[in-house]
Amino acid sequence: MEKKNFEESMKRLNEIVMALEKNESSLEQSISLFEEGLSLVKECDLQLKGFESKVQELMKTYGNNNSTD
Amino acid sequence: MSQDAYSVSELLQSIKINLESNPSFKSFWLKGEISNYTAHRSGHWYFTLKDEGARISCIMFANATLSVRFPVKEGDKVLLKASVSVYPPQGSLQINVSQMSLDGVGDLFLQFERLKKKLYEEGLFDQAHKKSLPRYPESIGIITGAKTAALQDVLKTLNLRWPGIKTRVYETLVQGEGAALKIIDQLLLADQNKHDVLIIARGGGSIEDLWAFNDERLARIIYNLNTPIVSGIGHEVDVTITDYVADLRAATPTAAAQAVIRDFREVKGETAQFRQMLSKLINQKLNQSLLLFSGLKNYSVWNNPELIVQDPTVHLTMLTQRLFQYASTMKPTENRLKSLNEALRFAAIQSIRVKENTLMSLKHDLGSSLKGNLNLQSANFAQSVGLLNAYSPLSVIQRGYSITKIDDKVIKTIEEVKVNDVLITRIKDGEIISIVTQKESYGKEKL
Incomplete structure (x- = not known):
């Protein structure tokens, strides 16, 4: 499976859920869709989890400085 | 005549309607000099606008005053965006002001309005032409002034929302001579670099400060970009031509x-x-899938696969078993049918019972009412017969009287009878037929 960017991953996740909801594929196909979906969720989550610590750092850098708004 | 006269209220109301609905008085530009300027506590401004020959009172409501970018003072020559309004309680005409700028700067407003109208009519602001934004852009091009607060706001906001997002800044002049052309250069460059989305940003300022973003050439370049673009220029109240033509207008750089x-x-x-x-x-x-599987698993052949080879009847057994299985799936339906049937029968019986009872009680009612009716009728009849008897001549005859007739005509006076007439006399138990031989009147005269 080629590496997807976030937008593509979320789009693919949507497709997978829709396909499973339709319930037209065989058990094997469903399981492989499920696996693909889970790994996409994991990838996305991993990326999002990394953000937490980055944001902490950024907050320190930016502080509560002034804004143009 | 007095019916034809206006009341004062009617007159003022009529003037009000006539003036305020007149399109040329609804929105127009008005220039003059400010006097008697009062900023009321409520936030509304009251002043008089005058020139050498005339004066008129003006009101600018609090929300409109927010867009005024200079400190207003007596004697300022201003350009107003205005509409006429009549105030009947005072019998006064006043001007409702929605925009105000110093004359001279006012020219910029007029230019802005003209360009906005022109581009609008050309369809540059059409919603149909707006590109949709990607939901999760990876690379963002930012067109703004170097080292400006606007740039800081944009970078900070982007990074706090999606840390590590790829950004590239295209620095440009954002005001003054040549700014518009520099912005165009940078926009074209950014468009070539295939970002997912562009941001064009600038902090707040006066209309002159923001003027580069009202450039017609810039508007046309933005319209023709391949990359979606979001504008965040000035504050909430500042709207530039760039905002109108961008795919999305945000109020500020942060937004x-x-x-x-x-x-x-x-x-x-x-x-x-x-x-x-x-x-x-x-x-x-x-x-x-488990449900399906457990159905299959129950076939005895899985437990004794040798059966298949041993006996050709096994096939039959399998089929029979499947049939049973099928039948068992039918069971719930059957049960339901049964209970429905039962319910139906019960309902039918109930309904018949009810009808029977009704019928019986009707029958009873009918009998008793008939009997009652009959008794009444027979009592009536007996009474009628009694009366009839009392009046009947027959009963008189019973008591010994008789009736005498000639040719069925009852004889009431002696005058009706002649000698030799045949008389029939009816008595209680028969008739006497006799011939008159002689008649005698009880009157004075005797025949």
Whole structure:
């Protein structure tokens, strides 16, 4: 499976859920869709989890400085 | 005549309607000099606008005053965007002001309005032409002034919402001579670099400060970009031509950054939902498959596969078993049918019982009412017969009287009878037929 960017991953996740909801594929196909979906969720989550610590750092850098708004 | 006269209220109302509905008085530009300027506590401004020959009172409501970018003072020569308004309680005409600028600067407003109208009519602001923004852009081009607060706001907002997002800054002049052309250069460069989305930003300022963003050439370049673009120029109240032609207008640079990328914390909720949905759906699928499987598993051949070779009747048994299985799936339907049938029968019987009871009680009612009726009738009849008897001449005859007739005519006086007439006399038990031989009147005269 080629590496997807976030937008593509979320789009693919949507497709997978829709396909499973339709319930037209065989058990094997469903399981492989499920696996693909889970790994996409994991990838996305991993990326999002990394953000937490980055944001902490950024907050320190930016502080509560002034804004143009 | 007095019916034809206006009341004062009617007159003022009529003037008000006539003036205020006149399109040329609804929105127009008015220039003059400010006097008697009062900023009321409520935030509304009251003043008189005058020139050498005339004066008129003006009101600018609090929300409109927010857009005025200079400190208003007595004697200022101004350009107003105005509409006429009549105030009947005072019998006064006043001007309702929605925009105000110093004359000279006022020319910029007029230019702005003209360009806006022209580009609008050309369709540069059409919603249909706006490109949709990517939901999760990876690379963002930012066109703004170097080292400006606007740039800081945009970068900070983007990074806090999606840390580590790829950005490239295209520095440009954002005001003054040549700014518009520099912005155009940078925009064209950014468009070539295939970003997912562009942000064009600038902090707040006066209309002169923001003027570069009202450039017609810039508007046409933005219209023809291949990359979606979000504008965040000035403050909430500042709207430039660039804002109108951009794919999305955000009120400020920060708002533009927010519009471009979602906050990753929101997205975390979404991925958690995806995870839940996936496991729910796969469990459903598994349960479904298990049910199917357990049905198949019950065939005895799985336990004794040798049966298949041993006996050709096994095939039949298998078929029979499947049939039974099928029948068992039919069972619930059958039961339901049965209970429906029962219910139906019960309902039918009930209904018949009710009808029977009704019928019986009707029958009873009918009998008793008939009998009653009959008794009444026979009593009436007996009474009628009694009366009839009392009046009947027959009963008189019973008592010994008689009736004498000639040719069926009852004889009431002696005058009706002649000698030799045949008389029939009716008595109680027969008739006497006799011939008159002689008649005698009780009068004076005797025949």
